Amino acid sequence: MSMGPGAMKDSILEFFVQAANKHDFSLDITLNVKGAVITGTIISAKEYFDTLSEIFEDGDEVAQMLSDQLVDAGEAAQSQDNPEACFIHMKDTKVYCGDSKPTPSKGEILWRGKLSEIDGFFLGKIFDNSNKKA
Template structure:
């Protein structure tokens, strides 16, 4: 299947742009990504990176290295330039299998995926069956 170029969904991109622009705006969403079902709440890129920073607490050299790279990425997002939207970020994300079981079954995770890889979506979150 070489030569097939996936396009970004302009409606999904609009939702992401809106979440990126308005701090307190939440959109529950469910995505179909290459056959997988991912459900969560849209999160701005800036909020995603800020939450990711909290995961790396400078205790080790490796954590410090990752922290510095994420901090630089966050600064680029807040520099005032509108970056091209290539990724989608979710909080409270869960992936669902064919039986309706969710992974992870407990807890909360953030998820990041390529916008061009999303095959379809609907506004609203799935709940585990």
């Protein structure tokens, strides 16, 4: 699936993202992105935006506006008729660069990335001493 000169995305990975967006499917996955290793769980765009909106919902007027716009973005992503996916959304994400500890090493982290920037993937998550297996 070409998106311009030299920009391609993996159709299998896009299929997983579409399943998450349309059917609330989730999947543990590890990505290779420009030398970094990113591990976590694929979630729908709606879940990503809804979770992100919760961060702002108890704030001031501007934070409330941001929260509302993020909820709207999640609903728009879910109702989108266009089956093409351009972004992957993940939760419980860790980023590894080299042999060091992951960044961030603690907390439930959301991550969003362009499908066209992902070099490769494998199914499953990387667990280390800072992760607790469910």
